[in-house]
Amino acid sequence: MKILVSVKRVIDYNVKVRVKSDNTAVDLTNVKMSMNPFCEIAVEEAIRLKEKGIATEVVVVSVGTKSCQETLRTALALGADRAIQVDTEDGLDSLGVAKLLAKVAQNEAADLIIMGKQSIDSDNNQTGQMVAALLDYPQATFASDVVIENGEAQVTREIDGGLQTLSITLPAVVTTDLRLNEPRFASLPNIMKAKRKPLEVITPADLGIDVGSNVSVIAVAPPAERAGGVKVGSVAELVDKLKNEAKVVS
Amino acid sequence: MPEYKAPLRDIKFVTEEVLDFPGHYAKLPGAEEATPDMVSAILEEGAKFAERVLSPLNRVGDQQGCQFKDGVVTTPDGFKEAYQQYVEGGWPSLSHPEDMGGQGLPDSLGMMVTEMIATSNWSWGMYPGLSHGAMNTIELHGTDEQKQTYLTKLVSGEWTGTMCLTEPHCGTDLGMLKTKAEPQDDGSYAITGTKIFISAGEHDMADNIVHIVLARLPDAPAGTKGISLFIVPKHNVDASGEIADRNQVSCGSIEHKMGIHGNATCVMNFDGAKAFLIGEANRGLNCMFTFMNTARIGTALQGLAHAEWALQNSVAYAKDRLQMRALSGAKSPEKPADSIMVHPDVRRMLLTQKAFAEGGRALIHYCSMLVDTTKKGTADEKAEADELMSLLTPIAKAFLTETGFESANQGLQVFGGHGFIAEWGMEQNVRDCRISMLYEGTTGIQALDLLGRKVLMTQGATLRRFTKIIHKFCKEHKGNKRLKPYMTALDKLNSEWGDVTLKIGMKAMRNKEEVGAASVDYLMFSGYVVLAYFWARMAAVAQTKLDEGTDEVAFYTAKLQTATFYYERILPRTRAHADAMLSGADNLLAMDEDSFVFLNA
Ligand SMILES: Cc1cc2nc3c(=O)[nH]c(=O)nc-3n(C[C@H](O)[C@H](O)[C@H](O)COP(=O)(O)OP(=O)(O)OC[C@H]3O[C@@H](n4cnc5c(N)ncnc54)[C@H](O)[C@@H]3O)c2cc1C
Secondary structure (H helix, E strand, O other): OEEEEEOOEEEOOOOOOOEOOOOOOEOOOOOOEEEOHHHHHHHHHHHHHHHOOOOOEEEEEEEEOOOHHHHHHHHHHHOOOEEEEEEOOOOOOHHHHHHHHHHHHHHHOOOEEEEEOOOOOOOOOOHHHHHHHHHOOOEEEEEEEEEEEOOEEEEEEEEOOEEEEEEEEOOEEEEEOHHHOOOOOOOHHHHHHHOOOOEEEEOHHHHOOOOOOOOOOOOOOOOOOOOOOOOOOOHHHHHHHHHHOOOOOO | OOOOOOOHHHHHHHHHHHOOHHHHHHHOOOOOOOOHHHHHHHHHHHHHHHHHHHOOHHHHHHHHOOEEEOOEEEOOOOHHHHHHHHHHOOHHHOOOOHHHOOOOOOHHHHHHHHHHHHHHOHHHHHHHHHHHHHHHHHHHHOOHHHHHHHHHHHHHOOEEEEEEOOEOOEOOOHHHOOOEEEEOOOOOEEEEEEEEEEEOOOOOOOOEEEEEEEEEOOOOOOHHHHEEEEEEEOEEEOOOOOEEEEOOEEEEEEOOOOOOOOOOEEEEEEEEEEEEEEOOOOEHHHHHHHHHHHHHHHHHHHHHHHHHHHHHHHHHHHHHOEOOOOOOOOOOOOOOOOEHHHOHHHHHHHHHHHHHHHHHHHHHHHHHHHHHHHHHOOHHHHHHHHHHHHHHHHHHHHHHHHHHHHHHHHHHHHOHHHHHOHHHOHHHHHHHHHHHHOOOOOHHHHHHHHHHHHHHOOOOHHHHHHHHHHHHHHHHHOOOOOOHHHHHHHHHHHHHHHHHHHHHHHHHHHOOHHHHHHHHHHHHHHHHHHHHHHHHHHHHHHHHHHHHOOOOHHHHHHHHHHHHHHHHHHOOHHHHHHHHHOOOOHHHHOOOHHHOOOOOO
16 A cells, blocks of 8 residues: 655744734744644654555655755655655645645555645645545545555544544545644654655646646734733722623623 | 753854864765755754753753662653663764664764753763763774674663763872772673762663773782773673673662752772773773763863753743833833843843853864864874864863853843742753863863863973964954954964963973962963854854845844954953963962861860
8 A cells, every 4th residue: 555645844833933024924034944743743644554564655745845855854764765846836825736746646546645634834724625626535634543444544533522433445535633643753864764765856747737826815914912911900890891891701 | 941942053053154064074084974954854853852852851850860779770750761762763873883883973963963962951961971981982992892792782772881980089080099800710800899979870771781990900000000991781791792690780879969860870889790801901091081082072062051051041031021121211111111131231141151152062063073083084184183172172171161150150140039949940050060060070170181281291282283273263354344353352362372371381390380270260261262263253154144145134143242242241351360370379379278267176
């Protein structure tokens, strides 16, 4: 069984995000970038399936500029077998990315596509679903447990108010939730080995895909700053303010 | 909650932009793998381990400490698991030879990872740190068999190591040591004696411990020329390399101490323990000296570690803590008070920490680059690197630990009374740092080594090797108007370094005591000059980047501002040291021993 895992290079989750002064985008100059945490979980799940002897090959793919090769190397250091960079400008919309990933999955004849449920930069939560739709594959999103048996995937999903278990036939798309696993750290020897693992660079043209965008970002704004607090003189005043100013009690 | 974030940007600035490690690695035999992308992949993974695994254990280690019961030492919760993870990650093997199972990467790359480990949790870092020392000893002086048996297990991290030098009656003066080694019929030795203060001497983190022990053969000459070096495993090792029965070495107790509670400081009793000679008989101290420089740079790193830790945490606190108003009027009128960041004196404390941490980083990684060259350079390069290392080692060890301690102390002071309270971690940082000025040779001993052995005994040749480098650097950069203030001051101080050396040398010819009397002031003076050189180099790089146009204006501007702070507010300390060191030995030696205290007896 071959697994394709998509990984995205995003602003590190520890970084305090700043918006560019012209409100067009998040300021990425010289900030630390890392693998999207949900993608890390996807890579981990694929490697575990390989370690269990269920998967035979784990291929990682990333869509973006040359710098995402670093993220691919990280995935290779964690245990993926080979990597593909689809070389594009940054800032494709989800559908563009989904089209490219779907085509790669088809070319690779992947039996299982594992993706993060969303990326922590744009928080769209739609690429996995789009890939499944484009390929007409079954999908199981927000996975917190994955069991592969007899050409099927049993996926436990985290849904509002509980868990749902689906059985889907392969090939299929699974997107990961936070509790699926805890990703490992790469070991030093594997970091060094990663350098010698194959990393192929292809273009959207090679895939015959037009990534023209349907979405344009109009503005990006930081959350409103928290206004300073005030000291209230009495419980009565507090209740009054909660009622009439904050309008949180009636 | 105190926190540590790996300063990857600053490590990159120092190693790539100031010291040109990529150029260094391109020429260094065996460093082919250490390409910039590989280096940054390794550093990022090392940073994760330091930040997420080790940093949260720093306080646990302090609070729980090590426990001792019936000869068994239990390390604080999480230490063992973190070590397991470290071993699984392959980190112990980083800079050790490939035929021993190592990754064969340069020592200097190991130092970058070690910096992060050291800063996030010094007590934990000492366990692998001591193994590193034991590995270097066996690597340099062990037989092939010893390497196969012990080194491979240390490189993999399955076993850890120690260095057993100190005895109850001798720490500095190892010539007096008494531990005996009796030759046995099978070619091994039986070691009997007591060692004290042995870091990581006993613990529960690994299956076996390889002690490197200094002891005396029966017919050995007295003093330092009669000391030999031995391997003593905690568990004997059978012919197939597996752990066999327990050797006659045991931990008698552990010390209750001021800091580094997470690291076991052990009394080790050797009762006829089976031992194997390393290197030649009676040449033990010489064997030790060959790697002593590296070990001392490891302790110098401790100074940097506590300074960096203090800086990160005190800056975060200072930005948050609202207290009083700026003297020139409120800076944040909407708030009940200004943050203490507005007060010049708080800034003085923060900048002192920044100047020592970032300056220290440059010195440490410069030294580790020299270590690479002493191992892998051409004959000429080796000779030069050896000479520079011999000069810079005592300076780095003593100066960076003294200034590291000052920084840790300033970090605490920024917190006001809260600095004294345990939960902020600042008092732990001060306590943990304090040992760095003691072990691996006290500040006083480093100072004697510098002035006596390294400088005066070579008639100043070793010193000139370095002052020439500084002089050349100043000349090259004097033309740049913006850098001129630094260069002029540095060049002047650099020649003064030579002048005071000459003066002390003259005095010493009349009275040997002058050397000891001047030594610590001389060392501190030297340290301030050395750091001034690195601040000038950093300023030069920052200025170039700003002139060329960069999107990191704040980062490089801060370098220039810190350099200016260092030159204008720290360097004046050299005046006091120069006056003191030239004031003569008499003001120290004149007083009668009985006049130091008068008690109402
Ligand atoms: C926590 C801890 C961990 C340690 N870990 C280890 C370890 O792993 N292995 C190991 O072997 N040892 C270890 N040590 C021992 C340490 O290296 C010694 O304590 C240190 O070298 C100083 O020796 P001493 O304590 O005997 O002091 P002394 O040598 O008695 O020195 C006392 C004072 O006299 C000064 N002095 C001595 N001689 C001179 C001189 N000639 N000129 C000027 N001043 C002088 C010293 O600077 C010092 O201020 C450790 C110690 C501690 C506290």
